[in-house]
Amino acid sequence: MSLHLDGVTLAYPPARSGRRDEPPVLRDLSLAIEPGAFVSVIGRSGSGKTSLLNLAAGFVAPSGGSVRVDGERVEGPGAERAVVFQDDALFPWASARDNVAFALRLRGLPGAERRTRAEALLASVGLAGAGDKAIWELSGGMRQRVGIARALAAEPRYLLMDEPLGALDAMTRERMHEFLLGIWQRSGAGILLITHGIEEALFLGTRVVVLAGRPGRIIADMPASYGRRFLRGEPARAIRADPAFVADRNALADMIHDEAERAA
Amino acid sequence: MSRTTATVLVSPTEAAEVPPVTAAPARRRPPLPVAAISAATLSILVGLWSLAAWAGWVSSVFLPSPLAVLEALDLAARSGFADASLLQHTLASLSRVFGALLAALLVGVPIGIAIATSRIGRGIFDPIVEVLRPLPPLAYLPLVIIWFGIGEASKILVIGLAMGPPIIIATAAGVRSASTDRIRAARSLGASPRDVLRFVVMPSAVPSILTGVRIALGAGWSTLIAAELIAAPRGLGTMIQAAAGFLATDIVIAGIVVIAAIAILFEAALRRLERRFVPWATRL
Numbered sequence A: 001m002s003l004h005l006d007g008v009t010l011a012y013p014p015a016r017s018g019r020r021d022e023p024p025v026l027r028d029l030s031l032a033i034e035p036g037a038f039v040s041v042i043g044r045s046g047s048g049k050t051s052l053l054n055l056a057a058g059f060v061a062p063s064g065g066s067v068r069v070d071g072e073r074v075e076g077p078g079a080e081r082a083v084v085f086q087d088d089a090l091f092p093w094a095s096a097r098d099n100v101a102f103a104l105r106l107r108g109l110p111g112a113e114r115r116t117r118a119e120a121l122l123a124s125v126g127l128a129g130a131g132d133k134a135i136w137e138l139s140g141g142m143r144q145r146v147g148i149a150r151a152l153a154a155e156p157r158y159l160l161m162d163e164p165l166g167a168l169d170a171m172t173r174e175r176m177h178e179f180l181l182g183i184w185q186r187s188g189a190g191i192l193l194i195t196h197g198i199e200e201a202l203f204l205g206t207r208v209v210v211l212a213g214r215p216g217r218i219i220a221d222m223p224a225s226y227g228r229r230f231l232r233g234e235p236a237r238a239i240r241a242d243p244a245f246v247a248d249r250n251a252l253a254d255m256i257h258d259e260a261e262r263a264a
Numbered sequence B: 001m002s003r004t005t006a007t008v009l010v011s012p013t014e015a016a017e018v019p020p021v022t023a024a025p026a027r028r029r030p031p032l033p034v035a036a037i038s039a040a041t042l043s044i045l046v047g048l049w050s051l052a053a054w055a056g057w058v059s060s061v062f063l064p065s066p067l068a069v070l071e072a073l074d075l076a077a078r079s080g081f082a083d084a085s086l087l088q089h090t091l092a093s094l095s096r097v098f099g100a101l102l103a104a105l106l107v108g109v110p111i112g113i114a115i116a117t118s119r120i121g122r123g124i125f126d127p128i129v130e131v132l133r134p135l136p137p138l139a140y141l142p143l144v145i146i147w148f149g150i151g152e153a154s155k156i157l158v159i160g161l162a163m164g165p166p167i168i169i170a171t172a173a174g175v176r177s178a179s180t181d182r183i184r185a186a187r188s189l190g191a192s193p194r195d196v197l198r199f200v201v202m203p204s205a206v207p208s209i210l211t212g213v214r215i216a217l218g219a220g221w222s223t224l225i226a227a228e229l230i231a232a233p234r235g236l237g238t239m240i241q242a243a244a245g246f247l248a249t250d251i252v253i254a255g256i257v258v259i260a261a262i263a264i265l266f267e268a269a270l271r272r273l274e275r276r277f278v279p280w281a282t283r284l
C-alpha cells in the first residue's frame, strides 16, 4: 500500500526554440509515500518539485516509468490524492464555504450536511465564521488555508501540498505546523509536502527528500522524527533547539548549498 | 524618474493634468466628478440646439426645437404614429432584440463551448463564424427575406445572425480562459469531465460571455433598426422611416432619442449584472 513513483522520467516536448539535448525535468526518480508517512521535499527553485507533485497527482503522465497507487497504475487525478496548490486555485465565484462544500458535493453529501461540515473544516484551519467571505476578500494566507480545508474535505488517503504555507507569517506558520501534524495524525493520510523551508521540512517530515535539478533527481533522503516528538508533547521550541535537529538542519542546508555550487 | 522628464513626455496641456508624483498639498476643492462634466456637456449641446431652433438658424422642418421633439414624443405616446403607439413600436423592437438575443445565446454558447473544447467542433464551426462575422447583416437580409418571407422570423434570424458571432467568440475565449490549476483542483477532488465543465469552466466563462452579450446587443440593436427601416409593420425603425416620409422631423428625432435611451439602458443593466454576478472578475 503506497503512492509509488517508480523510476519516473518527465520530459516536456522540446520547445521550438529549445535545445533538443536539454536534460529531462526529472530522470529515473523513485519515491514511495506510505500511508502515515510525511514526506517533505526540498530543493532549489526549478529543481522539479512541482513537476514531481504533478506526476503524483496524475496531472501529467511520466515519459518513462510509472506512478502507482496501491499497485494500480495512475491514469489521472483522483479524490484519494487531494492537492493543495502553490497558487491557491480556489474558485473565486464561490464563497469560502462553497469552495470547501464543493469537495463534499462531489462525494455525494446532501446540502445541509455539506454546509455544517464545510463550516467545521474551515474552523479547523482557523477560519471559523469566514464561510460567507468571498475569495477576493481573503488574505493570501487565509486563501491557502481554505485550499487546505477543501483538500481535507475530500478525505484523501494522500495529501499532496505544494508550498502551502508560502504566504503565511512566521507565527501563523508555526500554528499551521501544529495543525498539519494534527491532521496527519488524525487522518493517517500519507503526506507529500513541498516547501522552501529546510527547518519546516525537517520539523514536520518523517523523511526529508532533497531534490536537485536538472535533470531532477533525489540526492538525499533523510529520516526524521521531530514531528512525532512534537505530537508526543515535546515543545516545538525545545525540538528546534535540540543539537540533533540543528545538526540535521545544517547537513541539509550544506547539501543544497553544495549542489547549487556544483550546478553553477 | 525626475519631474523634468515627466513633463517632457507629455504635451503642455496634458502636463497640467498629470498629478505630481509626490503627495499633493491639501486641495481647496474636490475635483469635479466625470458625471458632472458629462452632464454639463450634454446640457450645453441641448442648449445650442435650442438656440439654433429658437433663433431660426435652421428651418424647423430640418431641426425642430427640443420642446417640439418632446411634444412629438408625447403625441406618439398618446395617439400613436404610423398605425401604432410609441409603446407598441418600442415593444415590437425590444421583443425582436430579446428574442434574437435568447436564440443567439441558446445556439451560440454551446457552439462556443464546442469550438473551445473539441477539435471537431472547432473544425466545423470556426469557418462558419469567420465567414459570418465580417458580413454586414443588411447584405444578407434580402436573401433571408426571399427564403423566409417578410415576417418576424426573418427579422429575428437576421438579428440573431448578427449577434451570434460575438457571443460564440466570447464564449470560446471564456472557456479557454478557465485556469488549468482550477480544473486540476476540481479533478483531484473527484470531479468528472462533466462536473468540470459545469462547475469550473462555465463559471470561468461567464464574465467573457457577458462581455459578448454587450457587444452582441450593440450589433443586434443597430441591425434591428436598419432591418425595420426596410420592412416591418411596427418598430422604432419603421416609425422613423414613416415619419421621414412625411418630413415629420420631430418624430424622427423623437425616435432616435428613444433608441439612444434604450441602448444606454442596456449598457447600464449589463454593468449592473456584471457587478452583481461576477464581482470577482475584476479582482482576481
Ligand SMILES: Nc1ncnc2c1ncn2[C@@H]1O[C@H](COP(=O)(O)OP(=O)(O)OP(=O)(O)O)[C@@H](O)[C@H]1O
Pocket: A012, A025, A043, A044, A045, A046, A047, A048, A049, A050, A051, A052, A214
Ligand atoms: N509545462 C512545462 N513545460 C516545459 N517545461 C516545464 C513545464 N513546467 C515546468 N517546466 C520546467 O521544469 C523544471 C522544473 O519546474 P518545477 O515547476 O517543477 O520547479 P519547482 O521545483 O516547483 O520550482 P519552484 O520552487 O520555483 O516552484 C523547470 O526547469 C521548468 O522550466
Ligand SMILES: [Mg+2]
Pocket: A049, A050, A051, A086, A162
Ligand atoms: Mg513549484
